[in-house]
Amino acid sequence: MKIAITGANSSVGQILLGHLLKLDDVEIVAGIRSDKARASLPQSDKITPSLIDYQDPASLEASMAGCDTVIHLAGILIEFRGSNYATANVAATQAVSDAASKAGVAHILFISVIGASPDSGNAYFRSKGAGEEIVKQSGLKASVIRTPMLLGPGAAGASSLLGAASGDKAKVLGGGNYTMRPLDIDDLSQAIIHLCQNPPESTVLHELVGPEPISYRDLISRTAGKLNREIEIASIPIWTAKLGAAIGSMLKGGGISPTVIDVITLDEKVAHNADGDLGINLTPLENTLNKIITADSK
Numbered sequence: 001m002k003i004a005i006t007g008a009n010s011s012v013g014q015i016l017l018g019h020l021l022k023l024d025d026v027e028i029v030a031g032i033r034s035d036k037a038r039a040s041l042p043q044s045d046k047i048t049p050s051l052i053d054y055q056d057p058a059s060l061e062a063s064m065a066g067c068d069t070v071i072h073l074a075g076i077l078i079e080f081r082g083s084n085y086a087t088a089n090v091a092a093t094q095a096v097s098d099a100a101s102k103a104g105v106a107h108i109l110f111i112s113v114i115g116a117s118p119d120s121g122n123a124y125f126r127s128k129g130a131g132e133e134i135v136k137q138s139g140l141k142a143s144v145i146r147t148p149m150l151l152g153p154g155a156a157g158a159s160s161l162l163g164a165a166s167g168d169k170a171k172v173l174g175g176g177n178y179t180m181r182p183l184d185i186d187d188l189s190q191a192i193i194h195l196c197q198n199p200p201e202s203t204v205l206h207e208l209v210g211p212e213p214i215s216y217r218d219l220i221s222r223t224a225g226k227l228n229r230e231i232e233i234a235s236i237p238i239w240t241a242k243l244g245a246a247i248g249s250m251l252k253g254g255g256i257s258p259t260v261i262d263v264i265t266l267d268e269k270v271a272h273n274a275d276g277d278l279g280i281n282l283t284p285l286e287n288t289l290n291k292i293i294t295a296d297s298k
Contacts, residue, residue, distance in 0.1 A: 152185030
């Protein structure tokens with residue numbers, strides 16, 4: 001089985017690579033954007049780093065030659081100058097899809113997000129929904145996994161959570177009264193591997209969330225307890241945060257925006273969790289928290 005991965009040096013990519021390396025018969029093309037990113041990849045003769053450029057179709061197509069599956073992890077939540085949703089989430093997905101088709105890849109797997117829809121009023125969710133539509137219309141076997149907040153060593157969600165739980169007082173948007181379904185990145189990796197080994201006949205969409213619904217304020221409090229800390233949760237009014245974010249992102253040409261605030265305060269709900277469909281035993285939230293705390297202390 002030969003697999004190409006975009007965003008291979010991301011926290012999700014690095015954890016996925018660790019799982020893939022445990023398989024006996026696998027070749028991995030790790031798509032990266034710079035030599036600096038190359039240095040962060042695990043050292044293994046199963047991994048071939050490949051410098052890719054989403055505006056260079058030839059580089060993409062060459063990286064995918066002979067691959068059975070292309071896993072598109074790359075994308076952004078926070079826009080900056082030179083990197084926006086249209087380029088990073090939509091155009092890059094189109095470029096990957098086109099290159100996969102030209103390279104004769106049979107299966108494309110796209111990591112999306114809970115709330116994605118091409119008709120969403122939120123620009124981020126709309127861009128991820130557009131990405132889903134691109135892979136669905138690719139003519140390839142296509143798998144889409146919508147994910148919630150991801151927790152694992154080095155993940156942005158884990159770093160933010162540990163930062164909030166490490167002080168005496170945490171100021172949280174809206175008091176943190178929105179529901180999260182945190183998913184362990186190890187579980188996402190197992191889902192990805194399952195789909196690589198069992199590609200669909202046409203197109204499938206899975207919503208995969210963690211086993212326990214919890215408010216963000218309770219998630220912070222539980223994490224603080226594991227750190228043997230007492231913490232006070234204070235509320236930042238969402239409208240105030242959005243006003244400040246609108247001004248700041250306009251002046252800086254990116255950064256935290258009202259769009260991002262709407263994303264991170266979304267109630268993460270699904271009608272059907274795909275863990276059973278994907279053959280996964282979900283990691284208990286308690287175990288995931290222990291894991292990220294242990295990794296952070298090293």
